[in-house]
Amino acid sequence: MGEIRVGTASWTDKTLLESGWYPQTANTPEKRLGYYAKQFPIVEVDATYYGPPAEQTTRLWAERTPDGFTFNIKAFSMLTGHPTKVSAIYKDLRPETDKKNVYPGDVPPQTYEEIWTRFLSALDPLVEAGKLGALLFQFPPWWGIRRDNKDYLREVAARCKPLRPVFEFRNASWFDGDNAEETLSFLRRHELPLVCVDMPQGHKSSVPPLMAATADLAVVRFHGHSDKWTSKDIHEKFGYRYSEKELREWAPKLRALADEAQQTHVLMNNCAGDYAQRNATQLIELLD
Structure with a gap:
């Protein structure tokens, strides 16, 4: 069995800071990242989707974490x-x-x-420190299975090489009927990693939990099963805590x-x- 690294998609969320998960001594950004890195071997940076990072920032991330720690970076929305x-x-x-927004x-x-x-x-700086894991390319709900979209996946891989892009779809057409095998075959043929997801079903952006x-x-990526998935409040959208029973069922998968x-x-x-932090800790224990 290959190595499994478990972590969360944030370490700076406002509600996390208010939750009491961090000890009182972790009272600066540097100390919080250091504390997080002692609990988990990997983190996903989602802030880079909303605004591209500065090299000075990624250098600090590299300096403030131990050897072997991994950062997955979410691609900027424009990309x-x-x-x-x-x-x-x-x-x-x-x-x-x-315009306020552009494409x-x-x-x-x-x-x-x-x-x-x-x-x-x-x-x-993350590459030089050996701490860059994957680049997450999460596509919008209207981005369905089409030849030009497949071509773009290959283009992204070429642009990022030797870095590793991984691909998350939010349009069910990639997995409808025979399309599922077509999608998996295409990704395998070009050695493009699929991002498997667990998320609420029955919505425009829903895709099945295909492992x-x-x-x-x-x-x-575990998005939870909030009954407020369509909410514009991100904490309502992702406000779901997995039960131990749910996580226990996921461990063998x-x-x-x-x-x-x-x-x-x-x-x-x-x-x-x-x-996320509590569930990640539980999952690590179940996998161990």
Whole structure:
């Protein structure tokens, strides 16, 4: 069985800081990251979706964590076709527009290329420290199975090489009927890692909890099962704490997935209060 690393999708969430999970001595960003890194071997950085990171910031992350610690980085929204706030774009690259949000087609090609270059370059300190895990590319609900979208997956892999992009879909067409095998075959043929998810079902963005390794790296993200999945309040959307029974049922599935990959990353994304941290700790104990 390959190595399994379990962590969470945040260590700075406001409700986590208010939950009491951190000891009172962890009263600075540096101390909180250091404390987190003693509890878990991996973390997913979601803030980079809302705004690209600065190289100075990633250098501090590398310096403040022990050898062997892993950061997975969520790709900036512009790179996954999501609407992106103009204010989130590098100041000197912002388009002159009255729009609050823009898409890749709304910026000049050279600007789009420069955003790619700066985003990847900012991760250099993590690469040099051996602490960069995967780059998470989570696509929007309208991004269905199409030839040009498959081509973009291959383009992303080429742009990121030798870094490892992993791909999370939020459109069920990738897994409807025979499409599931087509999707898995395509990803395996090109050694593109699928992000497996556990999430509420019955919504436009729902995809099934399909556990499959399509490369030497497997990633699983647990989003919870909140009955307020469509809420604009992110803490309502992800406000779900897994029971021990649920996690106990997941443990053998994760071990089976790890049998298919060299390394498996498991991230709890039910980030409301300390739910993710508590559940990640429980899952580690169950897997051990």
